[in-house]
Each structure stands twice: as C-alpha cells, then as structure tokens.
Amino acid sequence: MGILANVWGIFTTIPFAGFxxxxxxxxxxxxxxxxxxxxSINITNIFLIHAILVLHAHNWPEAWSAWWGILLLFAGLAGLLAxxxxxxxxxxxxxxxxxSTWRLSFLILSVAYVFLFSAGLWKTMQSV
Known part of the structure; x- marks a missing residue:
C-alpha cells in the first residue's frame, strides 16, 4: 500500500508526469x-483535481474547500455548453x-494548477 501512496503522491505533486x-x-x-x-487527458484530469484541492488547502488553510469551486466550474461549463x-x-x-465539459476542464484546471503552484511558491518564498 505504501508504493501506491507514493505513486499517487508523485502524480498529485506533478500531475503532468501522469500525462x-x-x-x-x-x-x-x-x-x-x-x-x-x-x-492521458482523462487520467490527468483526475490528478489535477486532487492537486488543486491539496494546493488550495495548503495555500489558504482557512478558506472554503476548493471542491465548491471545482463543482461550480463543472456545473457552469455544462450549463454554458447546454x-x-x-x-x-x-x-x-x-x-x-x-x-466537452471534461475536456475543457482539463485546460482550465491546468491553468489553475500552474496559478496555485506559483502562488504556493510565492507564499513560501515570502515567509522565508
């Protein structure tokens, strides 16, 4: 079980390695x-969702869960496409x-991942 946890951790940290x-x-x-x-897009989208949840919780621990934003993203995209x-x-x-919602969310979540990763780096560098 430890190996699977390590593999999941690597793909959560670097979801594009999974791609x-x-x-x-x-x-x-x-x-x-x-x-x-x-x-690749389908599997990486799952890793991106988890990575965004972890990065958001790390960057802003007091904020609401990123699940709400992800659910709103999917609902908004589906509504717009409908x-x-x-x-x-x-x-x-x-x-x-x-x-279409799943594929478009891949692009949006990729941008969100880069933004959250950069924000985390910036926040960490500011506290050092």
Whole structure:
C-alpha cells in the first residue's frame, strides 16, 4: 500500500508526469495516438483535481474547500455548453456535454494548477 501512496503522491505533486506516463503506456499497448491522448487527458484530469484541492488547502488553510469551486466550474461549463448546443442545434446531447465539459476542464484546471503552484511558491518564498 505504501508504493501506491507514493505513486499517487508523485502524480498529485506533478500531475503532468501522469500525462506522459499514461500516454506512453497506452500508445505502447494500442499504437493509437488519439486514444493515448484521450486516456492521458482523462487520467490527468483526475490528478489535477486532487492537486488543486491539496494546493488550495495548503495555500489558504482557512478558506472554503476548493471542491465548491471545482463543482461550480463543472456545473457552469455544462450549463454554458447546454445553452450553446440548444441555440446552435436545437437539441441537447448530455453525452457530448459531459465529454466537452471534461475536456475543457482539463485546460482550465491546468491553468489553475500552474496559478496555485506559483502562488504556493510565492507564499513560501515570502515567509522565508
């Protein structure tokens, strides 16, 4: 169990290492770049969510949990995509909205991770 905890800790600290590792493994097994990229994004998104929760709790221990922000992000993206899909196509596909929300959240969470990591470094350097 200690090895799994260490691996999870590494991927929480550096979630993009998980992206590279998953991409290489899936590409080696399936020889399909598109599927490898899709799997990498999906798995890294899970690591990013956990990393953001940890970084937010470390940077601002008295603040509300970052879960609320992540839930609002997903709900807001899904609502926006549903609105756009209804306006453009006249119907709503829950499956497409779910996939699009998950993929767009990867980009947004990546930016949030970089911001929180930088803020943590800045805060640590200020206290030294």
């Amino acid at each position: 590279v590792l998953v991409y290489l493994i899936v590409y080696a097994v399936k020889s399909d770049r598109r599927r490898a990229l899709s799997w 609105f756009l899909q209804m306006r453009l196509r006249g119907s709503v596909s829950i499956r497409k909205i779910g996939f």
